[in-house]
Amino acid sequence: MKRLAFPPPVEVQVPRGALTERVAGAGLALIAKLISGFSVRWFDCVPDTCQRVYFANHTSHLDAIVIWAALPSEVRHLSRPVAAKDYWEAGAVRRYLANKVFNALLIDRKRIKVHQSPVDLMLREIGHTHSLIVFPEGSRNPGPEVGPFKSGLYYLCKKRPDLECIPVYLDNMNRILPRGEVLPVPLLSSITFGPPIWLERDEPKAEFLHRARQAILRLREI
Amino acid sequence: MMDLKTLSLVGGVLVLLGAAAAVVHVLKRRTDSGIDPAIVETFRLRLRAWALLFAVLAATFVIGSAATVVLFWAISFWALREFITLTPTRPGDHRALFWVFFLCTPLQFFLVGMRWYGLYSILIPVYAFLLIPARIAIAGDAKRFLERTAKIQCGLLICVYCLSYAPALMTLRLPGRPAEASTAAEIGDGVMLGAQAPGRVSRSAAAAAADPGQNARLLFFFVFIVQLSDAFQYAWSHLPVRHVIAPAISPTRTWEGVLGGAATAALVGGALWWATPFPVWMAALMSLVIAVMGFAGSMTMSAIKRDRGVRDYGTLVAGHGGVLDRIDSICFAAPVFFHCTRFYLNMAESINPLA
Numbered sequence: 001m002k003r004l005a006f007p008p009p010v011e012v013q014v015p016r017g018a019l020t021e022r023v024a025g026a027g028l029a030l031i032a033k034l035i036s037g038f039s040v041r042w043f044d045c046v047p048d049t050c051q052r053v054y055f056a057n058h059t060s061h062l063d064a065i066v067i068w069a070a071l072p073s074e075v076r077h078l079s080r081p082v083a084a085k086d087y088w089e090a091g092a093v094r095r096y097l098a099n100k101v102f103n104a105l106l107i108d109r110k111r112i113k114v115h116q117s118p119v120d121l122m123l124r125e126i127g128h129t130h131s132l133i134v135f136p137e138g139s140r141n142p143g144p145e146v147g148p149f150k151s152g153l154y155y156l157c158k159k160r161p162d163l164e165c166i167p168v169y170l171d172n173m174n175r176i177l178p179r180g181e182v183l184p185v186p187l188l189s190s191i192t193f194g195p196p197i198w199l200e201r202d203e204p205k206a207e208f209l210h211r212a213r214q215a216i217l218r219l220r221e222i
Numbered sequence: 223m224m225d226l227k228t229l230s231l232v233g234g235v236l237v238l239l240g241a242a243a244a245v246v247h248v249l250k251r252r253t254d255s256g257i258d259p260a261i262v263e264t265f266r267l268r269l270r271a272w273a274l275l276f277a278v279l280a281a282t283f284v285i286g287s288a289a290t291v292v293l294f295w296a297i298s299f300w301a302l303r304e305f306i307t308l309t310p311t312r313p314g315d316h317r318a319l320f321w322v323f324f325l326c327t328p329l330q331f332f333l334v335g336m337r338w339y340g341l342y343s344i345l346i347p348v349y350a351f352l353l354i355p356a357r358i359a360i361a362g363d364a365k366r367f368l369e370r371t372a373k374i375q376c377g378l379l380i381c382v383y384c385l386s387y388a389p390a391l392m393t394l395r396l397p398g399r400p401a402e403a404s405t406a407a408e409i410g411d412g413v414m415l416g417a418q419a420p421g422r423v424s425r426s427a428a429a430a431a432a433d434p435g436q437n438a439r440l441l442f443f444f445v446f447i448v449q450l451s452d453a454f455q456y457a458w459s460h461l462p463v464r465h466v467i468a469p470a471i472s473p474t475r476t477w478e479g480v481l482g483g484a485a486t487a488a489l490v491g492g493a494l495w496w497a498t499p500f501p502v503w504m505a506a507l508m509s510l511v512i513a514v515m516g517f518a519g520s521m522t523m524s525a526i527k528r529d530r531g532v533r534d535y536g537t538l539v540a541g542h543g544g545v546l547d548r549i550d551s552i553c554f555a556a557p558v559f560f561h562c563t564r565f566y567l568n569m570a571e572s573i574n575p576l577a
Contacts, residue, residue: 036304065503142313172307174309175311175316178313178316181316183317183320184320185306185316185319185323186299186303186323187303187306187307187321188303188304188307
């Protein structure tokens with residue numbers, strides 16, 4: 001496997017935001033930890049501030065927040081969850097949290113135009129500093145199964161093959177806040193970060209997406 | 223603050239733990255001791271859990287009995303979390319589980335805190351027992367209904383109801399407890415005992431000056447005897463004569479271990495009679511009961527774990543301590559010890575009302 005050559009990463013100082021937002025961020029991470037009782041495992045992978053795409057199975061509204069909260073704080077403020085605009089723009093609290101605290105990248109699921117494709121938007125927004133947290137299944141699964149992946153991850157990597165794709169497996173989140181519920185039940189869960197994968201040169205779309213899905217399923221067995 | 227008796231009990235236990243930690247530290251360094259390093263490591267982790275438990279317990283005594291109730295609420299909450307995480311539930315159970323965690327559990331400890339014996343002794347066995355199946359039925363999922371209901375009820379009874387009897391020891395009306403507490407004591411007990419016997423309040427008030435830490439000592443005594451009998455059951459099960467009780471449930475538990483552990487607990491408990499409201503023989507008998515119930519609790523929780531195919535509740539989700547592994551024996555012993563003590567005190571009082 002030969003990796004393509006890329007310009008060396010540029011050291012950029014990212015402003016950490018106002019104090020209130022940082023305090024709110026730490027508070028939100030703590031609340032997420034208390035509610036979902038997650039334990040974090042890094043398997044053949046270590047936290048890093050390099051540009052990454054964390055891709056995970058999706059079963060709950062908590063998913064984006066808990067992955068964000070599970071990252072060490074110096075990585076966390078560089079990582080932006082990709083989330084649905086219709087959910088996170090509803091209500092002042094959600095809007096504040098999404099825009100100011102965990103700095104989400106909100107995607108309009110209803111109006112996707114050719115000129116404004118979500119992948120282009122994501123690439124523009126992350127620049128050469130931020131990482132992304134994505135859920136390639138597209139929407140939340142009602143059960144613990146991992147559904148087929150949509151092609152966004154592939155196009156993301158095709159345009160930026162230097163991004164490290166980190167598989168993340170979320171266990172038990174669907175029981176803590178399942179689809180269609182508002183109030184959480186505080187069970188215990190776990191978050192497993194796996195070894196990175198990259199899009200290989202000339203790798204077909206279906207093959208890459210299958211490989212990515214298998215990378216998550218493998219973490220289930222560990 | 224603590225009086226001399228409480229201080230010697232708590233201090234004695236902490237010194238004992240410190241000494242044990244030192245021994246383990248030496249054993250861990252020496253590879254030629256001939257003891258299995260896995261056993262040393264298990265013991266080291268257990269010691270750490272005990273040290274934490276007793277230190278926190280001692281700290282709450284200083285703060286007051288409300289802090290003890292809150293502490294046990296937190297332990298209960300975490301244990302129930304582990305229990306339900308391990309137990310398969312369906313999406314239809316979600317709302318019922320929400321009420322279990324955020325209504326039943328805090329309410330039980332709140333009632334214990336306000337000493338309402340008449341209600342906290344039936345809240346979960348009656349009201350929560352009825353609430354859970356009704357809420358699941360309303361959610362409309364009939365699949366394995368009885369099984370799901372029973373699992374949630376069982377978790378709530380063991381992790382919350384039974385455990386809440388441990389802080390309830392702080393609310394028992396012991397001979398010589400503080401006066402402010404006995405006037406408010408046991409509202410729901412059928413009769414207002416304080417009103418029934420006005421003389422008692424002044425007697426208690428007089429005795430209270432002599433012994434304010436009696437309830438805290440009783441709870442500490444109880445937790446100590448449970449953990450001690452656990453440890454000695456483990457130790458005695460390494461005797462050369464081994465009759466394993468149920469190899470499919472726990473391959474290490476032997477009848478020799480149980481008998482040895484219970485006998486040791488009775489001896490130690492008897493020797494600690496000065497810290498309790500009991501005479502020597504009664505303290506020994508109570509310790510025996512605690513040891514037997516603790517054994518029953520460990521066996522029961524082992525059976526549940528075996529059924530679910532896990533070794534510890536702690537390994538279920540990596541990185542978590544496994545609170546339920548540490549408190550399974552407390553859960554079973556607490557209600558029985560509470561009621562035995564309560565019965566004994568009532569008997570003693572009716573035989574000799576001036577005692």
